[in-house]
Amino acid sequence: MSESTKLTTQIQGHLLLIGLNRPEKRNAADLEMLHALSLAYGELDKNPDLRAGVIFAHGDHFTAGLDLADLGPKMAAGQLNMVPEGGLDPWGISTKQVSKPVVMAIQGTCFTLGVELALNSEVVIAADNAVFAQLEVSRGILPFGGGTIRFPRSAGWSNAMRYLLTGDSFDARTAKEIGLVTEVVPVGEELNRAIELANRIAAQAPLAVQATLASARNQDPEQEAQLLMQRLGKLMQTKDVARGMQAFMTKTAAEFEGN
Numbered sequence: 001m002s003e004s005t006k007l008t009t010q011i012q013g014h015l016l017l018i019g020l021n022r023p024e025k026r027n028a029a030d031l032e033m034l035h036a037l038s039l040a041y042g043e044l045d046k047n048p049d050l051r052a053g054v055i056f057a058h059g060d061h062f063t064a065g066l067d068l069a070d071l072g073p074k075m076a077a078g079q080l081n082m083v084p085e086g087g088l089d090p091w092g093i094s095t096k097q098v099s100k101p102v103v104m105a106i107q108g109t110c111f112t113l114g115v116e117l118a119l120n121s122e123v124v125i126a127a128d129n130a131v132f133a134q135l136e137v138s139r140g141i142l143p144f145g146g147g148t149i150r151f152p153r154s155a156g157w158s159n160a161m162r163y164l165l166t167g168d169s170f171d172a173r174t175a176k177e178i179g180l181v182t183e184v185v186p187v188g189e190e191l192n193r194a195i196e197l198a199n200r201i202a203a204q205a206p207l208a209v210q211a212t213l214a215s216a217r218n219q220d221p222e223q224e225a226q227l228l229m230q231r232l233g234k235l236m237q238t239k240d241v242a243r244g245m246q247a248f249m250t251k252t253a254a255e256f257e258g259n
Contacts, residue, residue: 004036008058009043014051014202015195016044023059026109030070031080038087045088045098048258051202051209053098055117056105056191065112065135075141091145092120097217099210101201105194106130106172107187116145118180119154122201122213125194127187130172132180138167154179205240206258 008019018040020027029037044053057063074080083089089096091113097120104118107127115132118124134151136143143151143164151160155178163170175181185193201209211231218224235241240256247254 004032006030006033007036007040009040011050012195013199014049015198016040016047016050016053017195018044018053018055020055020057020063023057023061025067026061026064027057027059028064028067029113030067031074033067034082035084035087037090038083041088041090041098041102042086044100044102050100051206051258052100052198053102054105054191054194054198055102055121056194057107059108061108062106062110062130063112063114064109065114068139090120091116092217093144093146093149099214100206101198101209101213103194103198103201105190106181107190111135112143112147113145115180116143116147116150119146119150123194123197124181125183125185125190125197126172126175126181127190128172128184129187130175130181130184131169132163132171132175133167133169134164135167137165151180203253203256205235205238205244205254205256207238207240208235208244211235 006022008021010017018037020033022028022033041053044050071080083094083096088098101122103123103125104121105125106114106118107130109131110118111133112135115134134143134147136147142148147164151164154160159178162168172181172184176184183193215224215228215231218227239259243254243256
């Protein structure tokens, strides 16, 4: 687990709750927070008892993005290493990605790398006061956390370019309309709803969830078409398939063990 004072982690059943914890700075990320977040994703990946993650933020805002006072000099010198040893890439711009699903709860400001975290999360719950923006062009840089890669694929080219190239903000309803957000809920309900959905995911067969996620992430359709039967064949050898089939036949809830 991370020992950073700028990020909290808590195990709740099969979930790892990850909280950005720098509310006095609107949870703007300095290098310590970035590394703590990366290490938390690494913990989620390697702990066999964990089946899903929930990322949220303490305070009234999700994140104002990067703390440029801390990170600017490192970026200019080309020395910004966002993934420390033992960590994983929360933005999915490298091969070091977590193999388990992440559900995100957003309130208030969600700028730059916050948007990119949402783009790399499986389910995104937003409070109806959430405000989103990709502000990098206004700072003379570009989104380097996957925004230019994932945003057009998620929202469509024109929708993504509308916000990537202007730096304009948009609200939670717009975020849902363009596919960035899964659900919009009243302020204060976003974390409970995220935990509820994460628990529903965690109740499914873990190996099947991970295989489904890996298949969906593969952007090479021809390769994935060849891998699908291999993935299915491996799953058919697991005890969880028998548990799932028995539960289906008896109309009961299966208790999956991840084997």
